[in-house]
Amino acid sequence: MERIDSYAKYSECVKLDWLIYKNDNNKYCLKSARKTSTNTFNFSLSEELESVYCLCLNDMKLHIFKVSGIHANINKITFNENLELNNEGLELNPIDIITIDKLDYWTNYQDEQSRIESLATKKRLEGNDGKFETKEKFINWYNKEKRICCYCGVEEKDLKEYFNKDNEQYKDARQRGQVLEIERIVTAPKEKNVYSPENCSLSCYICNNAKSDFISPKDFKPIAYGINKFWKNYLNKDVNFPEKSKIWEMK
Incomplete structure (x- = not known):
C-alpha cells in the first residue's frame, strides 16, 4: 500500500496499534508512535515478543519497520529523529513508507488512546477500591464497554454537541462532559463501592x-x-432509555 486517500483506509491502518498475533512458535506486535518532544519514537513492550512492527509517523509519512531479535531484558524500543534504531543488538528491517493525506484521524486516535490509558489509575487497579488488577485488564474492559x-x-x-466552547455555561465551568466517565454503580455499603468490571x-x-x-x-x-x-429535547432526536437494564436492580 503506497498511499492512504480516505479516513476509512487510514483508520484500518492505525487501528492496528497494539495488535498482537500469536501462533505456536512466535508472537508479533504492531505498534504506532508519533515523534516526541525529544525527537524520538518510543515503543514500550508490556510482554515478551519475538518481533515488533513499529510504525513511526514523521512528516506526514508512516515509516514501517520490523524489529527482531528482542530478548526478555528489552522493554522499550526507541528510534532517533533520523529513524535510526537506538537499541543495540536488534535487527531492523524497513518494510514500507506510507504517505498520509490527512492527520486529523491519527491525532484524534492517539489522543484517545492516551486518554484511556490515563484512566487506569492506581486507585482503580489495586487496593481496597480497585479490583481491575492490571492496566491491561482495565483497558480491555473499557474498550468493550458500549459508548x-x-x-x-x-x-x-452526542455529548460534544452540548459540552463545547460555544456553550457559555460550559465554557466557564469545569471542563468535563465531552466523554463518558467511569461510574461505580453500587456505592453502599462501603465495601461494595469498588472499581471492578462487575460494578x-x-x-x-x-x-455521574x-x-x-x-x-x-x-x-x-x-x-x-x-x-x-433533557437529551431528547436538546438533541432533537430519540435517545433510547435503558428501561430493562440490570443496573436498576444492582445492590
Missing part, C-alpha cells in the same frame, strides 16, 4: 454528578429518566 450512558442512554458521540460502567457527566455516591441505582432511575428527556 452509551448506562443510566440515561445518551451516546458519547463499573460508563455514564455521562450529568448522570447527579447520582454521586448517595443514591442507589433503583432510586436514581426516575432521575435518569428525566435526564434522558
Whole structure:
C-alpha cells in the first residue's frame, strides 16, 4: 500500500496499534508512535515478543519497520529523529513508507488512546477500591464497554454537541462532559463501592454528578429518566432509555 486517500483506509491502518498475533512458535506486535518532544519514537513492550512492527509517523509519512531479535531484558524500543534504531543488538528491517493525506484521524486516535490509558489509575487497579488488577485488564474492559450512558442512554458521540466552547455555561465551568466517565454503580455499603468490571460502567457527566455516591441505582432511575428527556429535547432526536437494564436492580 503506497498511499492512504480516505479516513476509512487510514483508520484500518492505525487501528492496528497494539495488535498482537500469536501462533505456536512466535508472537508479533504492531505498534504506532508519533515523534516526541525529544525527537524520538518510543515503543514500550508490556510482554515478551519475538518481533515488533513499529510504525513511526514523521512528516506526514508512516515509516514501517520490523524489529527482531528482542530478548526478555528489552522493554522499550526507541528510534532517533533520523529513524535510526537506538537499541543495540536488534535487527531492523524497513518494510514500507506510507504517505498520509490527512492527520486529523491519527491525532484524534492517539489522543484517545492516551486518554484511556490515563484512566487506569492506581486507585482503580489495586487496593481496597480497585479490583481491575492490571492496566491491561482495565483497558480491555473499557474498550468493550458500549459508548452509551448506562443510566440515561445518551451516546458519547452526542455529548460534544452540548459540552463545547460555544456553550457559555460550559465554557466557564469545569471542563468535563465531552466523554463518558467511569461510574461505580453500587456505592453502599462501603465495601461494595469498588472499581471492578462487575460494578463499573460508563455514564455521562450529568448522570455521574447527579447520582454521586448517595443514591442507589433503583432510586436514581426516575432521575435518569428525566435526564434522558433533557437529551431528547436538546438533541432533537430519540435517545433510547435503558428501561430493562440490570443496573436498576444492582445492590
